[in-house]
Amino acid sequence: MLEQLMQMIQQSGQSSVIDNAEVPNEHNDAILNEAQQSITSGLQGLADTGELNTVMEAAQNGQSVEQLPAVQNISNNFMGSIMEKFNLNKGTAAMIASAVIPMVLSKIMNRGGQQSGGGGGFDLGGLLSSLTGGNAPAQGQPQASGGGLMDGLSNIGAKLGLDKDGDGDVDLNDLSKLIK
Numbered sequence: 164m165l166e167q168l169m170q171m172i173q174q175s176g177q178s179s180v181i182d183n184a185e186v187p188n189e190h191n192d193a194i195l196n197e198a199q200q201s202i203t204s205g206l207q208g209l210a211d212t213g214e215l216n217t218v219m220e221a222a223q224n225g226q227s228v229e230q231l232p233a234v235q236n237i238s239n240n241f242m243g244s245i246m247e248k249f250n251l252n253k254g255t256a257a258m259i260a261s262a263v264i265p266m267v268l269s270k271i272m273n274r275g276g277q278q279s280g281g282g283g284g285f286d287l288g289g290l291l292s293s294l295t296g297g298n299a300p301a302q303g304q305p306q307a308s309g310g311g312l313m314d315g316l317s318n319i320g321a322k323l324g325l326d327k328d329g330d331g332d333v334d335l336n337d338l339s340k341l342i343k
Contacts, residue, residue, distance in 0.1 A: 165203075168199060168203070168271070169199055171267045171270050171271070172195050172198045172267055173195060175262065175263045175266045176194070176198060176263050179258060183255070183258075183259070185251070185252070186251065193248075194245055194249060197244055197245055197248065198241060198264065201237055202268065202271075205233075205236070205237035205264075206268075208237075209233055214233045217231065218233055218272055222272030222273050223272060223273060227265070228265050234268055237268070238260040238261060238264040238265065239260070241259075241264055242256045242259070242260040243256075245259065
């Protein structure tokens with residue numbers, strides 16, 4: 164999964180990072196790695212807050228994800244990071260962030276809903292699972308049991324009666340039912 168993600172980042176970053184005279188060549192790989200880190204941590208944050216579905220629906224409906232607050236937050240975090248770490252000016256960093264982050268997220272979200280042959284779908288569930296260390300299901304697959312910190316906490320929560328929606332795990336859906 165991470166290899167596919169890096170390929171998308173490299174494709175999207177070709178003109179904005181690699182071919183950009185404002186970016187010293189010795190920083191190209193590190194900036195692309197920073198984009199990967201920003202995207203993976205951003206996706207994990209979106210999954211944790213429940214905003215992932217909003218971004219996915221927008222992308223799959225052909226809407227620009229660039230204007231979504233969640234995507235802007237990921238772009239802004241990436242921009243700030245590369246300004247600080249690589250001493251890039253704000254204009255260059257903003258151009259790189261706006262060229263890479265929304266494009267890659269849009270590709271991920273569009274491919275995440277497709278499991279076609281040929282170009283193949285991007286296994287968003289697999290990526291999130293690799294990020295959390297758990298067994299997050301692939302899209303359309305049931306939740307697997309065991310493994311990972313999140314699975315362990317969910318199982319403990321279910322045993323304590325916190326599984327309010329009866330789906331066998333404790334997640335944001337259960338939290339929302341506790342609050343109501």
